Amino acid sequence: MTVRVRMAPSPTGEMHIGNVRTAVFNWLFARKMGGQFILRIEDTDRTRYRPETIRVIMDGLRWLGLDWDEGPGAEELERVGMANAAEYAVGGPYGPYIQSGRLEMYRQVAEELIERGWAYRCNCSPERLAAVRARQRANKEMIMYDRHCRNLPPDAISPDEPHVIRLKVPLSGRTVVHDVIKGDVVFDNSGLDDQVLLKSDGFPTYHLAVVVDDHFMKITHVIRGDDWIPSTPKRIMIYQAMGWEVPVYCHVPLVNGPDGRKLSKRHGATSITEFREQGYLPEALFNFLALLGWAPGGGEQEIFDREELIEEFDLFRVNKASASFSYKKLDWMNGVYIRRLSTDDLFEQLLPFWQRAGLVADPCPPEERERLLAVVPLIRERLRKLSEVVQWTEFLFREVSPPPAEKLVGKKMTPEASLAALRRAREVLAEVTPFTAEAIEPPLRALVEELGLKPGQLFGIIRWATTGQKVAPPLFGTLAIIGREKTLARLAAAERVLEEESDGE
RNA sequence: GCCCCCAUCGUCUAGUCUGGUCUAGGACACGGGCCUUUCAAGCCCGCGACAAGGGUUCGAAUCCCUUUGGGGGCACCA
Numbered sequence: 001m002t003v004r005v006r007m008a009p010s011p012t013g014e015m016h017i018g019n020v021r022t023a024v025f026n027w028l029f030a031r032k033m034g035g036q037f038i039l040r041i042e043d044t045d046r047t048r049y050r051p052e053t054i055r056v057i058m059d060g061l062r063w064l065g066l067d068w069d070e071g072p073g074a075e076e077l078e079r080v081g082m083a084n085a086a087e088y089a090v091g092g093p094y095g096p097y098i099q100s101g102r103l104e105m106y107r108q109v110a111e112e113l114i115e116r117g118w119a120y121r122c123n124c125s126p127e128r129l130a131a132v133r134a135r136q137r138a139n140k141e142m143i144m145y146d147r148h149c150r151n152l153p154p155d156a157i158s159p160d161e162p163h164v165i166r167l168k169v170p171l172s173g174r175t176v177v178h179d180v181i182k183g184d185v186v187f188d189n190s191g192l193d194d195q196v197l198l199k200s201d202g203f204p205t206y207h208l209a210v211v212v213d214d215h216f217m218k219i220t221h222v223i224r225g226d227d228w229i230p231s232t233p234k235r236i237m238i239y240q241a242m243g244w245e246v247p248v249y250c251h252v253p254l255v256n257g258p259d260g261r262k263l264s265k266r267h268g269a270t271s272i273t274e275f276r277e278q279g280y281l282p283e284a285l286f287n288f289l290a291l292l293g294w295a296p297g298g299g300e301q302e303i304f305d306r307e308e309l310i311e312e313f314d315l316f317r318v319n320k321a322s323a324s325f326s327y328k329k330l331d332w333m334n335g336v337y338i339r340r341l342s343t344d345d346l347f348e349q350l351l352p353f354w355q356r357a358g359l360v361a362d363p364c365p366p367e368e369r370e371r372l373l374a375v376v377p378l379i380r381e382r383l384r385k386l387s388e389v390v391q392w393t394e395f396l397f398r399e400v401s402p403p404p405a406e407k408l409v410g411k412k413m414t415p416e417a418s419l420a421a422l423r424r425a426r427e428v429l430a431e432v433t434p435f436t437a438e439a440i441e442p443p444l445r446a447l448v449e450e451l452g453l454k455p456g457q458l459f460g461i462i463r464w465a466t467t468g469q470k471v472a473p474p475l476f477g478t479l480a481i482i483g484r485e486k487t488l489a490r491l492a493a494a495e496r497v498l499e500e501e502s503d504g505e
Numbered sequence: 506g507c508c509c510c511c512a513u514c515g516u517c518u519a520g521u522c523u524g525g526u527c528u529a530g531g532a533c534a535c536g537g538g539c540c541u542u543u544c545a546a547g548c549c550c551g552c553g554a555c556a557a558g559g560g561u562u563c564g565a566a567u568c569c570c571u572u573u574g575g576g577g578g579c580a581c582c583a
Binding site for chain 1: 506507508509510511512515516517518519520530531532533534541542543544545546547575576577578579580581582583
């Protein structure tokens with residue numbers, strides 16, 4: 001039997017990183033076992049439905065490298081109004097893969113559950129249900145449907161009048177969830193609610209839809225967040241009522257924020273789109289996510305490429321406890337991946353960030369490209385996220401206003417000595433030919449000797465004068481990229497600052 | 506209120522199933538140092554945990570119980 005797993009996001013917004021991690025586990029398991037990874041769109045909540053997010057979800061999964069073997073086909077995607085549907089269409093033998101296209105199946109199963117005595121019609125009004133809940137809350141009773149319609153005569157509610165269909169949960173006995181990760185979890189049936197299966201708008205609730213789809217799509221392993229555990233016994237009842245085989249359940253732990261609380265916007269990025277926009281590499285995020293709640297046994301390796309992860313992945317080793325998301329560790333890992341990139345590859349990754357910041361034209365002119373290719377090696381070891389390229393290189397693109405006088409005075413130096421150093425540096429740099437990092441270094445080092453300074457004193461002053469910053473990429477390469485003309489002009493401007501300072505006193 | 510899940514350094518984790526090799530290993534973070542033109546990167550050193558209490562056992566991070574602490578769920582949401 002081949003393994004079939006699925007990811008079933010609902011198109012209500014961005015995909016949360018916790019769900020993405022669950023998708024990673026599903027994908028790794030499918031690839032490891034040589035099975036199929038299926039994408040299903042769960043759009044049964046018509047009030048929160050936002051069709052445009054289907055594309056966002058698909059783009060995110062693709063960017064992370066989570067390709068699906070079966071999923072919505074072109075016709076379905078067109079039906080929900082997606083442009084370029086063909087580009088995202090995958091299809092498969094068990095469609096449709098968007099739940100709103102499967103309504104008839106859910107309705108039929110719900111009716112059959114009634115026939116089999118496992119479900120009943122209910123026409124209680126929302127007001128009545130709210131009143132029941134309020135009363136229960138006041139009396140500190142268990143909050144669940146009072147089963148008002150459960151024992152009505154079979155024909156009391158006509159199929160034609162508005163109503164819902166509820167699951168007829170046994171009043172006694174127990175239901176056991178056999179879970180690969182948590183072990184056997186036992187529930188008393190008496191504590192389970194008569195869950196609504198089919199809503200009055202004809203759409204199924206999640207509980208019905210997921211069971212019907214998983215069954216007909218031949219899903220073998222349900223790998224999902226452990227927040228679903230409490231609703232699992234109700235699903236098992238539907239399987240049993242229909243005489244279907246129950247899939248293997250694997251409830252993986254949730255992902256919390258660094259403070260242990262639910263991961264939310266205030267912690268930082270939470271959606272895959274945000275991580276992408278902040279300049280995390282998909283390989284790094286994938287590596288990091290795979291190791292959140294799971295680790296291969298034995299070794300002390302932290303960096304794994306995709307193939308190694310597939311090779312090592314073991315669903316049975318997934319932790320029981322929830323994990324806190326550490327942005328700092330992700331940043332470190334992202335830096336590792338950035339440093340591994342070739343100059344050309346890193347440049348291609350960086351270009352959109354320069355362009356988005358308005359520093360480079362789109363498309364990038366060939367001569368600008370040559371210049372920026374030279375910048376890449378200077379900053380590669382300094383980047384943890386691609387977006388940081390802006391702060392590291394901004395002075396290359398914009399006019400640098402001369403820094404205040406105190407910044408131009410070297411450590412343990414007088415303003416006069418600093419001014420003299422600046423003047424000599426400008427003279428030296430005016431002569432250097434060609435104006436390259438290799439050619440610039442020796443004369444500047446000689447100047448350090450000549451002036452009797454420490455390297456850091458002279459270079460620090462020049463750095464401030466030419467970049468307007470205390471911290472910048474390595475000086476010689478930076479000057480070469482700034483170019484002789486601008487370098488000399490910035491040095492001259494800095495000299496003027498010091499001259500005016502001494503005049504003023 | 507009721508139900509469920511979980512518990513090793515600040516964080517991610519190895520070790521737990523198959524008690525002894527664990528004076529508990531690695532990584533991130535943090536502190537110090539080396540290198541060094543700043544910042545990084547790299548290298549070295551350090552800090553730092555079996556939640557608590559009871560058992561079982563010659564021996565427990567590992568098995569059992571209780572407590573505490575965290576998390577999750579109780580919709581015509583998923």
